[in-house]
Amino acid sequence: MNYNIKRSVSLYSYQEEYYLGKLDLEGCIREAAKAGATGIELLAEQMMPNFPYVTPEFKEQWFGWMDKYGTEPTCYDAFLENKIYDNRTLTLREQVRMMERDIKIAGELGFKTLRTLCSTPMDVIKGSLDCAAKEDVKICIEVHSPFSLNSGWADGYMDMILGTGTKHFGFMPDFGIFCKKIPDVLTAKALRQGASPECVKIVNDAFANRVEKGFTKIKYDTNLGRAHGEYVKANGMPELMEAIEKAGGNAADMNYARASFNYTWCDPQDIIDNIQYIYHTHAKCYNTNAEYEETSIPLKEVIAAYKKAGYTGYLSTEYEGNSLLNDAFEVDSIEQVRRHQEAMRRAIED
Structure with missing residues (x-):
């Protein structure tokens, strides 16, 4: 049976090489494509020149890279910086404007989903839904450990989805909720x-x-x-x-x-139960060995749930093992992403 699950890479995965100047933005896109991914997840705040302004030059360059490497934009990672002032938190109106700014950038660069952090206030999300609908961008709250689906936390957001009837807000599971072992x-x-x-x-x-x-x-x-x-x-x-x-x-x-x-272990059944509200996924990984096994996350078991649920979105490699190595070793994010992409390919096609 063929499964229409696609593979992406969050460019966060290459943060070590990007920070050290070994890779620029195009280099990150190139390496993701070489690893077998067809999708690119961007941290615009870190990687886009002149952020938050999308210059005509960058926009042309961005879509040129997508064509050159056979990739497409998958998810725009937004960061709601609501404490940019020393003496106060941003007002609700200011936070909504910031969210709308990112939604518009995402739409202009071809992204269909936008990641917002689990700390994003619900009122900010509600206030941004009209803009998301206009831009046709789905806001996805990251289900990051220790948060989980099928929980009181998720129920609060599910009530909002059902109450508003929105089709532009949902969940983005992070594989860190599927750790059976400490990395x-x-x-x-x-x-x-x-x-x-x-x-x-x-x-x-x-x-x-x-x-x-x-x-x-x-x-x-x-x-x-x-x-x-x-x-x-x-x-x-x-x-x-x-x-x-x-x-x-x-x-x-x-x-x-x-x-x-x-780190948390959740039953992958949570994916099946909530699949209609899952629009993107962070396939978090910490260490993928030479046998193409993620050593803390049972990748085949988790991806089997996505297959059973009929998921057709992206699984986006998000390598986060660098900070657990770089005190003593040289980090090779390129190899870790390559291994993880291959491990996901095998799990999807098995």
Whole structure:
């Protein structure tokens, strides 16, 4: 059976090489295409000259690159900078204007989806829906760990979708919600920083136990700090920190224990249940080995859910392992993206 699941690359994946000047914007697009992707996800705020102004020269260059490398725009990554002033948060009107600015840029550059962060206030999203409909751009809130679908948090947004009847807002799952193991590159970094094998085992065992029994999901709350605090408490952080302390854990052990709560395991059935509201996907990855296995995320199991659901959108590689390596090693994001694209191809076509 043929599946119409397409593959994209978020240019965030190449942040190490981009920052060091090894790749420019065209180089990132070229490498994504060489890896087998047909879609490009852009961080315009970082990579577009003269942001937030789309110059005629850049627009011509952008679409020229799309033609040259056989790619198309998939998702525009927006960042709602609502704290640009020292003395106040932006007003609702100012935040909506900023969102509308990004929607218009996305539309002008050919993007059909726009990623907004999970911290984006619902009133800002509601206030931007008319602009999204006019530009035919779907606003997608990123379902980033520790958030999840089929949860109180997601229900809050689902109520808004159903209440407004909008076709221009939905979800963007991030594969970080499908971690069955703590990324091995994070574990290795913790050990390099002085964590003890005994404490690392305590943390890993606790994570495995959460996976086995099921995570308590985060609730909807306009106060994200409060929601997160309740989430980690419900999932055993106080008990874990106490166990590390009793084992004589040092600062590196404590940091590793806290970091383990950045990763979540959700049942891939969540994808099937919500597929009609999923318009794009961040295929997060931390380490894809030479056997084309993502070492913390069961890629085949997750992609099988997308196939069963009849998903026809993009899975966009988002490599985030660089920060777990670059304290000691030279990062090769190009190879990691290539491996992950091949791993996804195999899972889709299997």
